[in-house]
Amino acid sequence: MTLQTLPRIALIEDDEIVRQTTCQWLELAGFEVEAFSHGKAGLDAVLQHPFDAVVSDVKLPDVDGLSILNELELHQVATPVLFITGHGDVDMAVGALQNGAFDFIEKPFEPERLSQRVSEAVDSYRQQASTQERQAYLARISGLEKVLIGQSRVMQQLREQVAKLARIDTNVIIYGETGCGKELVATSLHNESARQAQRFVPINCGAIPENLFESELFGHESGAFTGANQRRIGKFEYAHKGTLFFDEVESMPASMQVKVLRALQEHTIERVGGNQSIAIDTRVIAAAKADLNGHETFRQDLYYRLNVAQIHLPPLREREDDALILFEHFTRQTNPETRLASEADRHAILSYSWPGNIRELRNVAVRFALDDGISVMEILSNRPSSTMEAVQSDVPLLIQLHNFERKVLHECLVAHQGRIHEVMLALDLPRRTLNQKMKKFGLNRADYT
Ligand SMILES: Nc1ncnc2c1ncn2[C@@H]1O[C@H](COP(=O)(O)OP(=O)(O)OP(=O)(O)O)[C@@H](O)[C@H]1O
Ligand SMILES: [Mg+2]
Incomplete structure (x- = not known):
């Protein structure tokens, strides 16, 4: 994931010695500094290139500090400005604060104090700028992008692929880690397709006991087996003219794989306990966490049937800054008044590996939005690891x-x-x-x- 680059500071100071020492201090404190001896030169640079903060003397040979502030405002550049002032300039500095300067520091000052204030200015600016950018993105997106949210290259490519495949009526396998949007992509493929007015019917192959599988899929006639009191329509029939979604398809029992293959080849099914063959027209989309090609327990003939097209969903950690956008999206969705994530929150979001992907991120975002005093780091460090989540040896x-x-x-x-x-x-x-x-x-x- 992309973490942010070194903060860039424009330093404007006419006194050569002060300029050089301040520049060195700031560089030692981890800033990238471009120094200017004249106000005009500094201002032009800030208007043309992105800087994270301006540190400027108030009294300069050509223009004064206040006019630098005004010019920036005029050009709608929100880069924060910190003034360095001499003894006599306090009035002017107060005026500058009223005009939107971030702060002023009186000479002589401790290097730590300067770098501290500059960091604060940079943080608040970056926080504001990136939040605004994400909010603007979330406000302007539409169509498929509003469903499959994300600005990263991989997500743009994914949306293009989904839009293209939706229009072609073929079977598709969607691969991806847990929680990274396989079902969402499957529903998008359906919703963007010519079958959109018909049903999207999901079936979780990992969650159905083997002995019920056949009747789930193909339905049964009344009296087909003990307990089958009335006729039941199976998922295949239910999805007629629509889309059937085999989730966790790698868990489909071997006995069922044969029957599904036959149904797909012949476009007909028979209900359990019935003789009548019923024509079905369904598009099949499957989701899998493991590669089905050469899979030990997955029939390769069925694999080839399903594998007309493939979609590979990237895990969240490979989606550049999308985690921040999604975090913003889910927090606002939970509570529109949610506070902004701090620099530390954003850092935690970008550096965490998100093994549970978007689902895990959503859960964290919801907690963040519902609990005013909690940081992302605290949420992440308090949660049970996902493998342990289900089973606890000491709870009834x-x-x-x-x-x-x-x-x-x-x-x-x-x-x-x-x-x-x-x-x-x-x-x-x-x-x-x-x-x-x-x-x-x-x-x-x-x-x-
Ligand atoms: N790009 C995205 N934009 C917005 N929401 C998303 C995106 N991707 C996934 N989600 C949301 O994340 C959650 C998990 O997605 P989904 O259930 O589709 O994942 P999955 O891959 O099917 O997970 P599993 O492997 O656990 O079945 C859902 O609430 C979904 O709406
Ligand atoms: Mg799923």
């Missing part, structure tokens, strides 16, 4: 089950943005049961839409 089983069930419902509501019908389908829950459970866990649909 019932409580763990309760928490897990709540988490499943919550994640599913988030994934489907509160669309109850989709949640019912995804979790295979009747509406009444889902409503009861949501009530029990205090989950409100409105919080997810």
Whole structure:
């Protein structure tokens, strides 16, 4: 990820000795300094090139400090200006503060004090500038970019690929780490396609017991097996003319892989316990975390069927500064009044590796937005590691089950943005049961839409 470059400071001071020593101090403190002996030269440089702060004498041979401030304002350059003042200049310095100067420092001063104030000026400027840039980005995006948010090169390429593949009615495999947007890409492919008016039907191949899989996918006739009291339509039929999304496709039981392959080859299915062959027209999108090519337990003939096109989702840590944009997006979504992330928060966001990708980032952003006093670092250091999250050896089983069930419902509501019908389908829950459970866990649909 890109961390920011050394702060660039324009130093304007006519006294050669003061200029040289101040320049050295600032460079030792980690700033990149460009020094000018005249106000006009310094001003022109600041108007033409990006600087993070200006450190300037108030009394200069050609122009004075105040007019530098005015010129910057006139040209809408928000670079903060710190004045160095001699004894007699305090009145002028106070005037400068009223006109928007960041601060003034009276000569003689300690080098540490100067570098401290310059750092503060740089931080606040960078914070403001980058926040404004991100807010402007979030406000101006539309279409697919508003769904698959991100300014990085890889995300731009991804959106182009999604837009292109959406128009071609082929099967697609989406690869990517956990939480990096596979399902979101799958729904985008559907929503941008000619099938958009029909259903998008997700099926999580890792979550269905093998003995129920066939009837889930193909449906059953009444009396097909014990407990099959009435006819049930399977996901294939339900997705007729729409899109069927095989999530975690690598977990599909071997026995089912054969049957799915046959359905895809023949464009027909039979319900369990039925003889009638039913024509189906579905586009299949699959998501996988592991490479299916040469996969030990995944049939290669099915792989070739699905693998007409591939999308590789980059993990969040490879998306340049997108983590900051997404953080901004999720915090504002949770609470429009959320405070700005500090320099330290932003640093933590950019240096963390985000193994849980965008889902993990969203959770952190939501906590940040709901808790006024907490920093990103604190949130990150307090959270249990994702592998340990599910199982705790010293908590009663019932409580763990309760928490897990709540988490499943919550994640599913988030994934489907509160669309109850989709949640019912995804979790295979009747509406009444889902409503009861949501009530029990205090989950409100409105919080997810
Ligand atoms: N580029 C993005 N812009 C905005 N939100 C995103 C983006 N990518 C992912 N998300 C959000 O992040 C969350 C996780 O995404 P999604 O469920 O699609 O990931 P996944 O790859 O399917 O995860 P898993 O492997 O755990 O199933 C969702 O809430 C999704 O809306
Ligand atoms: Mg998913």
